[in-house]
Amino acid sequence: MREGFKIVFVVLLRLFLFAFSSSTHEVSVSCMMVYDEGSASDVLESPECPQWGLSAQSQNRTRNCQFAMLQGHREYQEDRIACNLKMSIPILGKDGPKEVLVGVVAVFDGHGGKEASEIASENLLDYFFLHVVFNTYKQSVTCKTDHDLVFRGLNKDKVGEFSYLVSTGEVPPVSGDDSMLAILKKSLLRTIHDIDTKFSLEAFNNRYVSGSTATAVLLVDGQILVANVGDSKALLCSEKIKPALGDGGTSTIMLDVEELTGDHHPDRDDEKARIEAAGGFVRTWGVPRVNGILAVSRSIGDVYLKRYGVIPVPEVIGWRHLTANDSYLVVASDGIFESLTPQNVCDLLWDANIKENEMSESPFSCSSYSSLADCIINKAFKKGSGDNLSAIVIPLNFTGIT
Template sequence: MECSGVLHLFVLGLLFAGLPTLSYGGESSSTCLALYEHGGAPMVFESPECRQLKHSDDSRRTSLCQTAMLQGRRKYLEDRTLCALDLRIPFPGRVGIMEKVRVGDAAVFDGHNGAEASDMASKLFLEYFVLHTYFFLDASLSAASSGTPTLQNWHGLLDRHQLDNARFKHSLQANFDDSFRFDILKEALLRAVHDIDAKFSKVAFVENLNFGSTATIILLLNGQILVANIGDSKAFLCSEKFQTPAEAKDSPSSKITFDLQEEIFENEVSAGHDSSLS
């Protein structure tokens, strides 16, 4: 057991050494791991004991990406965008050698009653997402090295938010293919959104704010596209090749996010409606 713990910290140190948006110092990662398990990304970044994890100026970089926003009738713009199409995340390859995998991220946050929520989301999402990715990847590698089933090794990380463990289809004894990588990224995205929502809700309660934001977040990995939609914002996929509804019916897609019943109710009260496309 002692050897397993040393290996776990060693793997975590290697991962943090390669973080594209965070830098890792020489201090033990055990304290930060405990904080992460207890309070997620916000607690890690807010703790002076984890000062080795530094916010980087290039965490919101927009290389290889362009965005445009058009201001409407209001005197101020409440929307924010985020785009980073060249994140390099070290995943284990098929033969066990770490390789930097290119991951793209683009997001639009539509603020309501002010820009406070959308501004916070655009500034925190990428750092939270990367941090969650590395902690889940560390848990996976630790499970693989010790022979522990993946889901069992993830219980401590998952239970805090009561997310659906059934989303993870792979035991970590399997090869580290794109499906495994996508599972890690999907959960990191959900956890990042949850943490941002929790952090802003706390600030809004203390300061009596009445702001909010939708979110449309897109992840790209080796030709696969993952879209997370929160609120009434939408994403459109444009292609030179047109597909009829009949042709698109068999296209592989799956819904991994969940609807917020409170928001659906408020939308319907305001004479709106909620619809899901199958």
């Protein structure tokens, strides 16, 4: 039966590859087989996929993004970032293939070494692009199966066999009803999984003990999706009217913070339960730690603690529509929040927003800094943070995203 499926699959791919023939990243039948049997890393390394390799996406990991990083009081800088607000990606729309602009914003806070965060930042954009393209091809094939095969002269029994294999899981299920947003979400989650797999193999081979958080945000068509592993944060700063105090007061406008991520700390009830079920324990050394070692309960890498319940699986918030009141997206490493609260961060951004019209007397003034991100990390450093510091600031009203 699998041989019959392969014949149908090959024919299907040949029939529908024309849909993206204008793309510089076409998918051959043999390359699709590599993808189905492996990972993004396997595609990039396979001789069957010569057109796929590390691209300009990875060579410029901070394209058109406002960011800042500071080593701080640490001996090494283990934070890494990746950001591109205008990735042009081929997507199968209702009226056929089209190019869409997708923003990808991510912070990786490494620990125990820079290896995990480095591999994550180097591969995020390429892996994500690859997964979107391959899943779009697979959607185009599956969407056309029931409607077009008979008219292409293919045997009805083969159509039924193909459909059966899809239903039993022998073919990865990609529904014809899958939307662009579903493919983008699936691709991001698969990307994080593949990054962890790639690094874990290297960690075993090279005896790396490092790990990394991963906080990534997708922005497209006025919507965002957030995936989080660990304790870096994504914040949304939105305009809000603060009621007047007393009868004679006047209402004011402020930026109110919404935390889009929840920290994965080992003492969180659900995280602690998973760790203990796996045979691990939580002990406090300064902060709660897995087996008295690791201060996060989810991470990329940390291969020697995976058996004790440390996982790389993200928690996902999305998709949600942005509104006209949503002013800034901030993605930052936890070093920022050693000395600033999330609301402090939004206060800084609000102060920067009004400084052109009046001199602010706020203790969090950003007026002397070169950028909003630079302001955030330097304020956190001066207020006492001892960690590496990284922040990416996206002004939503000025990017064309909202």
